[in-house]
Amino acid sequence: MQDVVLVKKLDPEAELDRLARLYSSAGGTGVTLLNKLGGSAESLLDQLPEPVRLGLTGATEQALWLAMHAAEGSRRAVPDQKPWINTALATAMGAAGGLGGVSTALVELPASTAMILRAIQGAAAREGFDPTAENVKFDSIRVLSAAGPLEKDDGADLGFFSMRLTLTGPAMQRMISMVAPRLSVVLGQKLAAQSVPLLGALAGGGTNFIYTRYYQQIAHVHFGLRRLAIDADIPHDDLVQRLSGRMSV
Template sequence: MNTELIDDALPEEVLVQLREAKTILEHHGIADRLTELIGKPITASLKLLPDVAENAVYAAIDKSMRVALDVALRTLGDDPLKSGKPRLLTHKLMAGVVGAAGGAMGGATIAAELPVSTVLILRSVADIARSEGEDLTSVESQLACLQVFALDPGNSESVDDDTEIGYFAVRAAMAQQIRDASQFVLKNGVADTAAPPLVKLVTMIGKRFGTVVSEKIAAQAIPVIGALGGALINSYFIDHYQDIARAHFSIRRLERRYGVARVRQVYGGLR
């Protein structure tokens, strides 16, 4: 690892990258983006849904996270593609097609749609991770891709710390679970994705992802949204996580070069 120090400050181009990443990671959650698309505020809570619908959504979120974990651990390291750029548009178009079905049905297809959309997002995230120098044969990098689902800046809840929120707070709160999950996989392989360390990590990520999903469902449930609107919403959905992934893995790249503590200190001082 190159921890080269350049006087007391990072190079200007690095500061620009950190500012851009902070703008994405600390502002404009998916609800803000959907409000721009639809033209009115999105307010959503899974608790406001009828019990049957709420249970179906939670089941879809749980299934999506379990499928994403399986894909992350079993397949991301096998892809020979070196650059993430060529397939991002393809993933976005595919997500739009899936979202069109959800919009046409008023969100009733969430149980079938969400796992597919989640895997498409994960594939895009992995492409971006590779383009930022991540080694996706590494379990830690694979789980860092999965972690992107927990990083929506509009989600005001921290994971385990009620006194601090924000990008680095979420990462810090999840660090132990990611270490435990990584160590389990390295020791035992990926045959048992229902093992407690992996379930705990997936549950933690799913809790935060569920907040974003509820906002997506609220937008798709608008009676006039239709298939075209559903396609646009899903395109916004995947685009949102592509942006988060670019910021997240850009910061991880800078951490590998300049050190975690130094990058975090500079990030915290940026306005």
């Protein structure tokens, strides 16, 4: 007589409730902290020197390419860490980058981006996906197209979860080119917070803590929806709509 292996199936409604809670709490107290350190999202960007603002998209695109290769290389050398370790490391990087204001923050930018991307890949692994798979690396970059923690979001705009690009040809180049302009605004807010006089290190550590926590949770939502679509055999777009409905009530 063969042994029967019982596989516990996910309850779609309970899982959607969990993902909705994660999405709602992603920003958390970060907005309050950053406002205390340097102001609102708009005022933070206004604090950056004009040459830095004008070069943000290009710098962000370069940082994404460097981060992707650095994150992939670090995965081969160091196994995935618990989320709090990723957050702690990113916080330390941000604090170091903020010591010298904008100049050192720009140097630190690729390293922090790589740490955030590595944290996103770790979230993918915890949701049951292989971070070395091409489609998972592709989706890890896609997560960075989510609005940053300073953006006010009532949950109605979940479009990035449904964004589609075909994994053929120069797909990663297209994805990075699409993500960079939006992410540059988010990283510009981070750079500006790190330039606050006398508080650069505190602001740098605080922003990296907030950003890493935010994108880890968004990654859990993104890959959680993918896993639920597979396990429950429910179309992914239907799950996104149902999640959106939970956020708008």
